[in-house]
């Protein structure tokens with residue numbers, strides 16, 4: 001009983017806190033399992049399940065997982081970015097090494113937009129809560145904004161001058177894997193706000 005309670009606690013804990021990626025020895029998220037973090041597992045000793053035994057995998061939003069047939073990231077490879085309740089036969093029961101990567105931050109509930117220094121949600125990241133940022137380059141430590149993650153209902157506006165002067169280079173309400181070269185090269189200030197009905201651009205009545 002104690003063991004069961006502890007196991008339940010552990011699985012809830014891992015589900016709510018650390019459930020980035022979980023591998024299972026059986027389809028439908030059953031059997032033996034291990035929770036993985038963002039790193040390279042070059043052989044089955046490192047990921048902690050029997051070799052050639054993985055059959056299903058849970059992947060949290062924002063993570064990418066490379067599964068390899070052989071150890072040291074060799075042999076057949078598949079890349080997954082969402083959960084799979086029974087791996088395809090080309091890789092099922094044959095995984096021997098794994099690479100877990102974070103592809104973007106899941107900020108859907110945090111109220112922040114995230115700006116990355118490189119396209120593809122890579123490079124260092126800075127989070128921007130709802131506010132005006134008169135000197136974007138200073139906030140990025142001199143770096144340039146290259147990709148952008150925006151939770152639902154938020155807006156990001158980039159201007160060519162500091163203090164929202166110059167031109168509006170772009171207004172975004174969804175993720176941008178690679179911002180336009182104009183934004184990347186010239187954005188100097190930023191407004192981040194909630195997309196309330198007052199902010200919506202309404203067509204002029206005739």
Ligand SMILES: [Ca+2]
Nearest residue numbers: 069094095096
């Ligand atoms: Ca193998």
